[in-house]
Amino acid sequence: MTSTGIGAAVRRKEDHRFITGKGRYTDDINRPGQAHAYFLRSPHAHAKIKSLDVQGAKTKPGVLAILTGDDIATDKVGGLICGWMIHSKDGSPMKAGPHPALAQGKVRYVGDHVAVVIAETVGEAKDAAEAIKIEYEVLPAEVETASAQRQGAAVIHDVAPDNTVYRWHLGDKAKTDAAFAAAKHVTKIDLTNNRLAPNPMEPRAAIGEYDSGDGVFTLYTTSQNPHVARLVLSAFIGIAPEHKLRVVAPDVGGGFGSKIFIYAEETVCVWAAKKVGRPVKWTSDRTEAFLSDAHGRDHVTHAELATDENGKITALRARTIANLGGYLSTFSSSVPTYLYAPLLSGQYDIANIYCEVDGVYTNTTPVDAYRGAGRPEATFVVERLVEAAARELGQDPAKFRRKNYIKSFPHQTPVIMTYDAGDYAASLAKAMEIADYANIGKRKRESAKNGKLRGIGISSYIEACGIAPSQAVGSLGAGVGLWESAEVRVNPVGTVEVLTGSHSHGQGHETTFAQLVSERLGVPFENVAIIHGDTDKVQFGMGTYGSRSGAVGMSAIYKALDKVIEKGKKVAAYVLEASAGDIEFKDGKFTVKGTDKAADFGAIALQAYIAHKFSGQELEPGLKEGAFYDPTNFTFPAGVHICEVEVDPGTGSTRIERWTAVDDFGVVINPMIVEGQVHGGIAQGVGQALLEGVRYNADGQLVTASYMDYAMPRADDLPSFHVGMTVTPCPSNPLGVKGCGEAGAIAAPAAVINAITDAVGHEHVAMPATAETVWKACQRASQKLAAE
Amino acid sequence: MAMSMTGEVDLPAPRGVVWEKLNDPDVLKACIPGCQELVKEGDTAFRATAKLAIGPVKATFKGKVTLSDVDPPNGYTITGEGEGGIAGFAKGGAKVRLSDAEGGGTKLAYDVQANVGGKIAQLGSRLIDGVAKKMSDNFFSSFAKSVSGNGSAT
Numbered sequence: 042m043t044s045t046g047i048g049a050a051v052r053r054k055e056d057h058r059f060i061t062g063k064g065r066y067t068d069d070i071n072r073p074g075q076a077h078a079y080f081l082r083s084p085h086a087h088a089k090i091k092s093l094d095v096q097g098a099k100t101k102p103g104v105l106a107i108l109t110g111d112d113i114a115t116d117k118v119g120g121l122i123c124g125w126m127i128h129s130k131d132g133s134p135m136k137a138g139p140h141p142a143l144a145q146g147k148v149r150y151v152g153d154h155v156a157v158v159i160a161e162t163v164g165e166a167k168d169a170a171e172a173i174k175i176e177y178e179v180l181p182a183e184v185e186t187a188s189a190q191r192q193g194a195a196v197i198h199d200v201a202p203d204n205t206v207y208r209w210h211l212g213d214k215a216k217t218d219a220a221f222a223a224a225k226h227v228t229k230i231d232l233t234n235n236r237l238a239p240n241p242m243e244p245r246a247a248i249g250e251y252d253s254g255d256g257v258f259t260l261y262t263t264s265q266n267p268h269v270a271r272l273v274l275s276a277f278i279g280i281a282p283e284h285k286l287r288v289v290a291p292d293v294g295g296g297f298g299s300k301i302f303i304y305a306e307e308t309v310c311v312w313a314a315k316k317v318g319r320p321v322k323w324t325s326d327r328t329e330a331f332l333s334d335a336h337g338r339d340h341v342t343h344a345e346l347a348t349d350e351n352g353k354i355t356a357l358r359a360r361t362i363a364n365l366g367g368y369l370s371t372f373s374s375s376v377p378t379y380l381y382a383p384l385l386s387g388q389y390d391i392a393n394i395y396c397e398v399d400g401v402y403t404n405t406t407p408v409d410a411y412r413g414a415g416r417p418e419a420t421f422v423v424e425r426l427v428e429a430a431a432r433e434l435g436q437d438p439a440k441f442r443r444k445n446y447i448k449s450f451p452h453q454t455p456v457i458m459t460y461d462a463g464d465y466a467a468s469l470a471k472a473m474e475i476a477d478y479a480n481i482g483k484r485k486r487e488s489a490k491n492g493k494l495r496g497i498g499i500s501s502y503i504e505a506c507g508i509a510p511s512q513a514v515g516s517l518g519a520g521v522g523l524w525e526s527a528e529v530r531v532n533p534v535g536t537v538e539v540l541t542g543s544h545s546h547g548q549g550h551e552t553t554f555a556q557l558v559s560e561r562l563g564v565p566f567e568n569v570a571i572i573h574g575d576t577d578k579v580q581f582g583m584g585t586y587g588s589r590s591g592a593v594g595m596s597a598i599y600k601a602l603d604k605v606i607e608k609g610k611k612v613a614a615y616v617l618e619a620s621a622g623d624i625e626f627k628d629g630k631f632t633v634k635g636t637d638k639a640a641d642f643g644a645i646a647l648q649a650y651i652a653h654k655f656s657g658q659e660l661e662p663g664l665k666e667g668a669f670y671d672p673t674n675f676t677f678p679a680g681v682h683i684c685e686v687e688v689d690p691g692t693g694s695t696r697i698e699r700w701t702a703v704d705d706f707g708v709v710i711n712p713m714i715v716e717g718q719v720h721g722g723i724a725q726g727v728g729q730a731l732l733e734g735v736r737y738n739a740d741g742q743l744v745t746a747s748y749m750d751y752a753m754p755r756a757d758d759l760p761s762f763h764v765g766m767t768v769t770p771c772p773s774n775p776l777g778v779k780g781c782g783e784a785g786a787i788a789a790p791a792a793v794i795n796a797i798t799d800a801v802g803h804e805h806v807a808m809p810a811t812a813e814t815v816w817k818a819c820q821r822a823s824q825k826l827a828a829e
Numbered sequence: 830m831a832m833s834m835t836g837e838v839d840l841p842a843p844r845g846v847v848w849e850k851l852n853d854p855d856v857l858k859a860c861i862p863g864c865q866e867l868v869k870e871g872d873t874a875f876r877a878t879a880k881l882a883i884g885p886v887k888a889t890f891k892g893k894v895t896l897s898d899v900d901p902p903n904g905y906t907i908t909g910e911g912e913g914g915i916a917g918f919a920k921g922g923a924k925v926r927l928s929d930a931e932g933g934g935t936k937l938a939y940d941v942q943a944n945v946g947g948k949i950a951q952l953g954s955r956l957i958d959g960v961a962k963k964m965s966d967n968f969f970s971s972f973a974k975s976v977s978g979n980g981s982a983t
Contacts, residue, residue, distance in 0.1 A: 082948025084917040151947065171914035328951055738954070740944070746951030 045559045045566035047776075050713035055551045064292040067246040067261050072320035075248065076105050079166035080312055080323070081173055082332065083148035086182035086404035086741020087195060090146055090175060094158060098172035100427055103165030105317045107173065109156045110145035118142060118312055119278040121303060123369035124520035127207045127378050127400070135207040135400070138198025140368040142278075142312075148177075149367030150404050151743050152332030154305045159317050159756020163439040171618035182404040186233075186364035189340045189401040191806025195575020197367060197402040201772040206365055206374065206400035211382040212358075216262045217395035224347035228430035230588035234790075235808045236339035236364070236735040237728075239411050239753060241546075243303070244325035245253070245334060249311030258286050260311040261457045264290035264574075265300045266546050267522065269393045271576050273303045273371070280311055283576075290574040294380020297408035299334040300546065301586050306333070310826025315634025333384070339364035339413020340377060340418050345816045346426040347393075352434055354445045356393035357385055359422055362532035365400045367406035371712045374400060377458075379517050380415025380508075380587075386454035388501045388679055389421035389445045394455045404741040412725055413504065420502040424791035428498065429453040430703050439478060442501050443469060449778035458505060463639070465501065468703045472499075472681040476701040477765050479778055481685070494688040494819070495698070500792035503679040506780030507592035507797070510671035511664040514703065524671035525589070526582050527597035528556070529605050531664035533650040535643025536568040539601075542582010543594030544574050547780065549714045550590060552750070556710055557595055557776070561602045564644055580667070588678070588780030591710065596774045597670035604666035606634055609645050612664070613653040616648050617641055676771045676779040680704035681721070684792035690799045690823075695797055697733060701763045702788070707771040707779035718765050723762060728754035730793035733810045739821055752809075802826070832958050834941045838969045839934050842976040844927050847935040848902035848978050851925065860971040862964045865889075873899060877909060881919070884953035888916030889908070903927055917944050917947020935976075941965060 045051050051807070058064050058103050058610045095107040108484035121140040128134055139145070143154050160166035180194040188194070189204045196202050197217035221227060248261040253320045258281045267288040292302060317542055325333065340361050347356040363377030371498055382396040413420075425589030446465040453459050473479070481497045508514055522675040528540040537558055572578055586595070606626050613631035614621040623634045632639040640648075645664075648654055654663035685699040702719055709715050732752040736745045745751040745776045770777030790808060797815060803822035807814055840847055844904040848854045854875060858867035873896040880889050892911030899905045908922030921943030930936040932981070943961050953960070 080914065084950075151951075166913060328948070332951070551956075738950070740946065742946050742950035742954070744950055744954035749952070750955065 042561065042749055045556055047556055047560045047708070047710050048554065049711065051552055051556055051566065051711055052810060053552045053714065054547045054555065055545070055549065065247065066292045066294060066502065067263050068324045070261050070291065072248055072250055075320035075322045076159050076161060076317060076357060077163045077166055078313065078321050078323040079158045079160070079163055079170055079398065080154050080306060081170045081485050083144070083151060083153040083155055083156065085148060085179050086151050086184070087180040088177040088705065089180065090144060090148065090155065091178050092174070092175040092176045095549065096659045097174065098158065098169045101165065101169035101172055103161035104158060104169045105161070106159045106313065107169065108143065108158055108313060108316065109157070109272065110141050110143040113141050113143050113156045114145060116309060116312070117279065118308070119795060121279045121305060121308065121368070122273060123371060123374050124273070125372055125375035126520070127209055127374045128518070128520040130210045131208045133373055136198070136205070136301050137369050138402070140269060142308045147733055150406055150407060151741055153367065157309050157313065159313055159321055184403055184405060184737045184739065184741045186339055186362050186401065186403065188365070190399065197200070197404060201402055202511065204402045206369065206402060207400050208397070209378050210395070210397045211344070212395035213393065214395045217356050217358050217393040218391040221345065221347045224355055225350045226348045226434060228346045228426055228433055230344050230426055230429055230804070232342045232344065234340040234342070234805055235671070235729060235733070236408070236734050237337040237338060237411055238331050238735050239296030239297045239299035239331070239334050240753060241297055241299060244327060244330045245306065246324040246499055247310040248308070248320055248322045248492050249308040249314035249700055250320040251315035256310050257287065258287065258314065259287045260307060261289045261291065263300050264288065265296045265546055265586055267544065267576055268582045269309070269576055269584055270303050272312065274308065278308055288576045290544060293544070297412040298337065298586055299338050300374050301584065302335055302409055304333065324700055324710045325492050327748070331751065332406060332590065332743060335370045335409035336366065336610060336728070337371070337408065338418060339408050342422055344422045344426050346430050348434065350428060350442060352436055352444060354389055357391050357423070357426065358395045361396070363398055363400050364403050364408055366405045367547050368407050369683045370407035370409035375519070376410050376415045377418070381419050383457040384416050384419035384503060385423060385456055386458065387420065387427070388447060388503050389427070390447045390452070391398055392455065396456070405737055406743070407430050412722065414587065416504045416783065417726070417790060420500065420787050421791050424500045424502065427683045427795060428795045429725050433502040438499055439469060439473060442499065459674060461674055461704060463677060464767060464769050465821045466704055466761055467767045468679065468681045469501065471765050471767060472683050472703040474685040475703065475765055476685065476699060478683065488687050490569065490595050494800040496686050496688065496796040496798070497793025498684045498792045498797070498799055499793065500682045500788045502788040503677055504588070504783060504785065504787050505671050505675040505677055506588035507586050507676045508589065509593065509675060511671050517561060521583065522671065523583055524669050525593040525597040526580060526667065526669050527594070527601045528580065528667040529598065529601040529665065531605060531646045532593070533562060533647050535586060535646040537562065537564055538570045538572055539598055540572045540579045540643050541594055542579055542584065542597060543590040544585040546585065548585065548590060549711070553710045553714060554595060554598060557598055558602065564642055569768045582777045585596070588782040591770065591776070591778040592676045592774050592780050593670060593672055595776055595778065596672065597668050599669035599775045601666045604668060605664060608649070608664055608666060609642065609744060610651045611660055612655070613640055613645050615660070630771065642707065672773055672775040674709065676773065678704065678706050678779040678781060678784055680784060682792045683796040684787035684796040686793070686800055688795040688797060690801070690814055690819040690820070691729060692821060693753060693812035693814070695810060695815055697793070699763070700760050701765070702785065703765040703767060704784050705779070706781040706784070707766045707768060708777035709766065709768070710778065719785045722783060723758055723789050725792060726753050726786040726789020730790040730808050730810060731758065732809050832943050832961055833966060834961060835939065836934060837938045838973065839930050839936055840973050841975050843933060844929055844935045847927055847976050849939065850972070851905070855869070856972070856975050858966050860975060862967045867894070873897065877911065879911065884956040886916050886949050886952050887909050888949070889914035890919055913949065915948065916950050917945060917949040919943070919945045919949065947959050
C-alpha cells in the first residue's frame with residue numbers, strides 16, 4: 042500500500058475547496074440575464090381547481106411569464122415518470138396516475154405545483170403570485186398509510202379507485218404458511234417505519250437555459266445522476282433530444298436519494314427558459330424542501346417469525362402497506378418492493394419467506410428512495426422480529442442470532458438474492474468485544490442504582506448495493522440498466538483525467554477514485570483529476586445512489602485502466618524494442634521481462650502521443666480508453682451495530698451511551714472516508730429512531746415544515762462511535778468492494794429500538810422514540826409488571 | 830390545522846343591545862383583531878379583509894363572512910374564510926349563544942372552530958392555539974367595552 046493508494050486514509054482532495062468557500066453549487070451559478078421562478082403551491086391536500094386566473098398577476102411589476110398546467114398541455118410537455126414498472130400479484134401493471142409538472146385540474150398534496158411565476162427577481166415573482174386568483178373545491182384528504190385503501194376513502198387518482206398502486210408479493214405463500222402451521226413458536230410484531238424528510242444541507246436548485254443560436258438547452262441542477270435526468274427530460278418529458286440538452290450537476294451538497302429524482306421544478310425551469318427567452322433560476326427554500334423533496338420510508342407492517350423447538354428460524358412473513366404519496370416519484374415503486382422484500386432474509390438462514398406489499402396513494406408529498414431505500418425498512422422488520430423472538434424464547438439475542446446466521450456462501454435466499462460472501466459471526470464477535478457485551482449486566486445494575494434503565498440492542502443488518510446486473514433488474518421492471526461507465530484520458534505528460542458516470546455529492550470520489558488510479562498506474566495522486574457531473578463531458582452514466590459508486594463506478598474505472606495498461610504495454614514494446622508479450626507493468630513502470638530495460642508511465646504516455654516509435658498502421662496513437670461495467674451480482678455489505686442506551690423512566694429521556702459498529706464492506710479504499718460514511722449513516726439512523734418524523738394533520742396539512750417542528754439529530758444527541766471492520770472481499774467485482782454509504786442508516790434504527798425496548802421491558806416503542814413515547818412505554822411496562 | 834375552543838363571557842348590557850352590536854359591522858370591524866375592512870354585502874354576508882400574524886407568517890386575508898342560524902336575539906353562527914395568498918388560508922366560525930345573566934347583563938357563550946392551511950400551518954402550527962386564544966380574548970374584551978358603551982367602536 043502506498044501513502045495514496047488503495048487502503049490509505051488520504052485526506053479528501055475536495056475538502057479544500059469546500060471549507061474555503063470555493064465550492065461551486067448550483068445556486069452559486071448565475072447566468073447572464075437570468076430571471077427567477079417562484080412556484081405557487083397548493084395550500085390544500087386535495088382539491089379541484091375550479092378556476093385559475095393569472096391575467097391580473099401578469100401585469101405586476103417585473104413579471105415575464107406565468108405558466109400553468111394549461112401551458113404544459115399546450116406545449117405537450119410530458120408528465121413526470123415513474124421508471125420502475127411493478128406488477129401486482131394478479132399480473133396487472135401498477136396504476137400510475139398522471140403527474141404533470143404543473144397541476145391540471147386537481148392538486149393532490151400540500152405543496153403541489155399550481156403555477157410558476159417568472160420574474161426579474163424572486164420578490165417580484167412572489168408578489169405577483171399573490172395576485173393569482175384561484176378557486177379550489179376542497180376535497181376530503183387521505184393522509185394515513187394504513188387507512189388509504191378503506192371503503193369510502195377519497196379517490197386521489199381515477200386510475201386507482203381504491204388508492205392502491207399495486208398489490209405486490211414475493212416468495213412462496215403456501216410453503217411459508219405451512220412452515221408457520223408447523224412452528225413451535227410464532228413471534229408477531231406490528232411496526233411503523235416513520236416518514237422522513239431527506240434534508241440535504243444544500244436544498245434543490247435549478248437553472249434552465251436555452252441557446253436559440255444552436256437550439257441547445259442547458260440545465261444546471263442539484264442531481265445525483267445528471268445523465269438519468271437528461272434521459273428522462275429528453276425521452277419522456279420531451280424537452281429536447283439528448284444531443285440538444287446538456288445537464289450539469291456541479292458541486293452538490295448532499296442528496297441521500299432525494300436528488301436522484303426528476304422533479305417538477307427542474308423540468309419547469311428548463312422548459313420555461315425557452316418560453317421566456319431568458320435563463321430561469323429556482324432555488325428551494327427550506328420549507329419548500331420539506332414540502333417537495335421526495336420523503337422516505339412510511340411503511341406500516343405486520344410481521345411474523347416462526348421458530349422450531351430448537352430455536353431455529355423456519356419462516357418469516359410480512360404484510361406491508363407503503364405510502365407512496367400523491368404521485369409516483371421517479372423510482373418510488375421499486376423502493377418498498379424490490380429494494381425491500383428481497384432483504385427480508387437478513388443475515389439469517391430462513392427457508393421460507395413470503396411478503397406482501399400494497400403501495401398506496403395518499404394526499405401527501407411523494408415518497409421515494411432515502412438513504413438505504415427499502416433496506417432500512419427490511420432490516421427494521423427483521424431485527425425487531427429476531428430480537429423479540431429471542432426475548433420471547435428466553436434466549437440471549439446475540440446467541441439466537443449466531444445460531445440462525447447463514448454460515449456458508451454462496452447462499453440462495455428464498456427471496457431472489459444470492460449472497461456471495463460474508464462472515465456474520467466474525468462481525469458479531471468483534472462488535473460484542475468492542476461493546477463489552479459480556480458486562481452489560483453489571484452496567485445495567487449500576488444504572489438501576491441511579492434510578493435509570495439501561496438497555497442494549499443489536500442490529501445485524503445486511504444490505505444489497507450496486508443493484509445489478511442490468512439484465513436482472515430489467516426483468517424485475519427497471520426502466521434503465523444499472524451499469525456504470527468510465528473513461529480514462531492519459532495526457533501526454535502522464536497526468537490522468539478520469540471521466541466517470543458516478544456523481545459525488547459528499548462521498549469523496551475525487552479522492553477515492555484518484556487513489557485507485559494512483560495505485561494502478563503508479564502515478565502521483567495529485568496528477569489525477571476526477572471529472573463528473575456534466576453530460577457534455579462524460580458520455581453517459583447512471584449516477585450515485587444505493588452505495589453503487591465503489592462497486593460499480595470504480596469497477597468501470599478499473600476496467601478502463603486495464604485497457605490503458607494494455608495499450609501502454611503495446612507502446613512500451615515499440616519503445617523498449619521488445620515483444621508486447623514480454624512487457625510487464627508494475628509500480629508505474631513498464632519493464633521487459635527478465636531485463637533491466639524500463640520506461641516509466643509518463644514516458645510511455647508521451648510516446649503514445651508523439652507516435653514516433655510506431656506507425657499508425659501498427660498502432661493507433663494516443664492513450665485514452667473507456668469501459669462500461671455491468672456487475673454480475675449485487676454486493677452484500679453486512680455488519681453488526683450495538684447500541685447501548687440509558688433511559689430515565691421519570692421523564693422518558695433516552696441517552697445513547699455507547700455505539701459500536703462493525704461493518705464488512707469488503708476491501709476498503711479509504712478507511713477515513715468509510716468511517717465518515719458510517720458516522721453520517723448512524724447519525725441519520727439515530728435521527729429516524731429518536732427524533733425525526735414528518736407529520737401531517739388530518740386535513741393533510743404538513744405541520745413539520747421547518748426546523749422548529751422537525752427535529753434533526755445534533756452532535757450532542759450522539760456518543761462517539763466505536764467503529765471496527767471485518768473484511769470478506771466481494772467476489773463479484775475486481776476491487777472486492779461492497780459499498781458503505783447507507784450501512785449506518787440501515788443498521789441504526791433497529792439497534793436503537795432494540796436497546797430502548799430492552800431498557801424499558803416493553804416491546805412497543807414506536808419511532809421516533811421521543812421522551813413522551815418512551816415514558817409511556819415505561820408506564821405500560823410498570824403496569825404490566827404490577828398486573829403480574 | 831384545526832383547533833376548537835369554547836368559552837363564556839359576561840357582558841354588562843341587556844341582551845337586545847348585545848344582539849344589536851353583534852350585527853353591527855362597525856362594531857365587529859373594531860373588535861376583530863387586525864380587521865381592516867368589513868363591508869355588508871347582504872343581510873347575512875360581509876366582505877372582509879384582516880391582517881394576521883401567526884408566528885413568522887404575516888398575511889392579509891381577504892374573504893367573506895356569513896351569518897347563519899340567525900335567531901334574534903338568542904344567537905347565530907358566524908363563519909368566515911379567507912385566502913392569505915401564498916401564506917395559505919384560514920377559515921373558521923363561531924356559534925354564539927346569548928342568554929340573560931344575573932343582574933341584567935348578558936351571558937355570551939361561544940364555540941369556535943378554526944382551520945388554517947398552507948404556509949401558516951407549515952410554520953405556525955404549534956402557535957395556532959395560542960394565537961386563536963389571544964384573538965378571541967382580544968375580540969371579547971373589545972366587544973365587552975363596546976357593549977358597555979366604553980368602547981371606541983360606537
